[in-house]
Amino acid sequence: MDNILVDGREQIAIADIGQQAERAKKILAKVRKTMLAPTVAKEPPVFTPVQLASLVGLEPRQVDYRSKKGTLPAGGMNSAGTRREFTLAEARVWARELRPTFMRPASAEAVAIAIANFKGGVSKTTTALTLAQGLSLRGHRVLVIDCDPQGSLTTLFGILPDSEVDNDQTILPLCLGDEESIEYAIRGTYWNGIDLVPATSSLFSAEFALPARQRSEGGSFKFWNVLHNGIEKARQEYDIIILDTPPSLSYVTINAIMACNGIITPLPPNALDFASSVQFWDLFYDLTSQLDARDIPKRFDFIDVLLAKVDSSDIATSVVKEWISAAYGSKVLPIEIPKTSTAASASAEFGSVYDMKPGSASSRTIKRALDAYDQLMDAVESQVVGAWMRQLAQLNEVAP
Numbered sequence: 204m205d206n207i208l209v210d211g212r213e214q215i216a217i218a219d220i221g222q223q224a225e226r227a228k229k230i231l232a233k234v235r236k237t238m239l240a241p242t243v244a245k246e247p248p249v250f251t252p253v254q255l256a257s258l259v260g261l262e263p264r265q266v267d268y269r270s271k272k273g274t275l276p277a278g279g280m281n282s283a284g285t286r287r288e289f290t291l292a293e294a295r296v297w298a299r300e301l302r303p304t305f306m307r308p309a310s311a312e313a314v315a316i317a318i319a320n321f322k323g324g325v326s327k328t329t330t331a332l333t334l335a336q337g338l339s340l341r342g343h344r345v346l347v348i349d350c351d352p353q354g355s356l357t358t359l360f361g362i363l364p365d366s367e368v369d370n371d372q373t374i375l376p377l378c379l380g381d382e383e384s385i386e387y388a389i390r391g392t393y394w395n396g397i398d399l400v401p402a403t404s405s406l407f408s409a410e411f412a413l414p415a416r417q418r419s420e421g422g423s424f425k426f427w428n429v430l431h432n433g434i435e436k437a438r439q440e441y442d443i444i445i446l447d448t449p450p451s452l453s454y455v456t457i458n459a460i461m462a463c464n465g466i467i468t469p470l471p472p473n474a475l476d477f478a479s480s481v482q483f484w485d486l487f488y489d490l491t492s493q494l495d496a497r498d499i500p501k502r503f504d505f506i507d508v509l510l511a512k513v514d515s516s517d518i519a520t521s522v523v524k525e526w527i528s529a530a531y532g533s534k535v536l537p538i539e540i541p542k543t544s545t546a547a548s549a550s551a552e553f554g555s556v557y558d559m560k561p562g563s564a565s566s567r568t569i570k571r572a573l574d575a576y577d578q579l580m581d582a583v584e585s586q587v588v589g590a591w592m593r594q595l596a597q598l599n600e601v602a603p
């Protein structure tokens with residue numbers, strides 16, 4: 204059929220969309236190079252003795268004293284030779300050494316946290332990245348699993364999902380039944396203490412593979428336990444596993460929810476996001492209660508609602524916050540992540556507040572966001588430690 208022009212405009216063929224997709228991919232690759240120049244790879248932060256002291260809860264002079272004692276990494280001079288600094292890896296050795304009561308007990312295993320909310324753009328991925336960074340800075344070994352075919356979390360780690368990740372480097376082979384344990388897909392990242400299982404758009408086919416396997420493999424196969432089983436071994440290697448999920452209650456999201464010990468639901472306090480969260484919990488209950496009845500009853504160590512992207516200049520915010528608190532009660536964390544231009548600026552979108560270099564944005568804005576995220580780390584870390592204590596209590600119960 205002829206392409207009929209209307210107002211000088213042609214219809215758009217599928218092939219045109221293919222060309223457009225190719226063009227857009229090239230632009231993204233170029234943009235990424237500009238954002239991350241000159242190295243094209245993301246760089247981890249370094250720490251001054253004062254920053255290290257604040258990270259591990261010491262006075263700056265105590266950092267000097269302990270450095271000289273020789274039992275902890277002493278750092279090195281910066282390239283300009285003007286001051287001493289510590290690498291991220293060194294800072295994490297300090298954190299592990301000086302915060303022993305927060306570290307995973309040897310007989311406990313990793314606590315998995317799913318970041319979930321089927322509404323798009325509520326800051327799930329930002330929360331996942333920031334949590335991984337903040338918790339690793341406190342000494343924990345973190346594995347992040349990108350369960351979203353959009354691959355936003357993968358992109359934030361400086362990896363382009365569609366050109367730098369193959370299907371078999373994602374959770375897809377687990378979902379297809381070609382692999383049973385996630386080790387094959389784990390890779391290191393620019394950030395010491397965080398390993399990543401990336402995603403790419405073809406992960407979407409898991410949405411067909413999981414129900415198809417349920418039909419063909421029948422009763423012994425439980426589509427909702429694929430990820431749970433797949434991370435079992437990794438729970439021995441890591442302290443915390445963070446699962447970023449897509450904006451839908453998909454088969455993969457259900458897997459993340461059934462694999463996790465705790466859920467964090469970021470929720471911006473505005474009317475539409477609140478209304479959508481009400482549907483989310485309703486649908487969540489419908490689905491999980493059916494699965495629960497067919498399996499060992501599922502229990503979560505914590506479920507948190509996190510007020511995110513809070514715009515305190517918007518007069519509706521305080522009203523919606525009241526609704527949220529009436530609806531979700533004590534599940535609402537007493538923390539507000541402010542809506543900041545820092546998080547919304549173009550270059551910062553390739554990272555988080557923990558990636559920001561001093562001077563790259565108004566330091567007051569960074570400080571406000573950092574303070575809120577540090578509070579979030581306190582709250583989440585204490586829930587994780589609580590989950591480990593519960594594991595130990597259960598081990599003692601079953602011990603003869």
Ligand SMILES: Nc1ncnc2c1ncn2[C@@H]1O[C@H](COP(=O)(O)OP(=O)(O)OP(=O)(O)O)[C@@H](O)[C@H]1O
Binds near residue numbers: 511541544
């Ligand atoms: N505190 C914040 N202040 C301002 N902007 C923010 C904040 N947190 C996140 N954003 C921005 O909001 C957008 C959506 O964030 P993000 O990708 O983390 O959400 P998401 O829930 O993972 O989205 P999706 O549903 O598509 O996976 C991004 O542009 C991000 O930079």
Ligand SMILES: [Mg+2]
Binds near residue numbers: 327
């Ligand atoms: Mg996301």
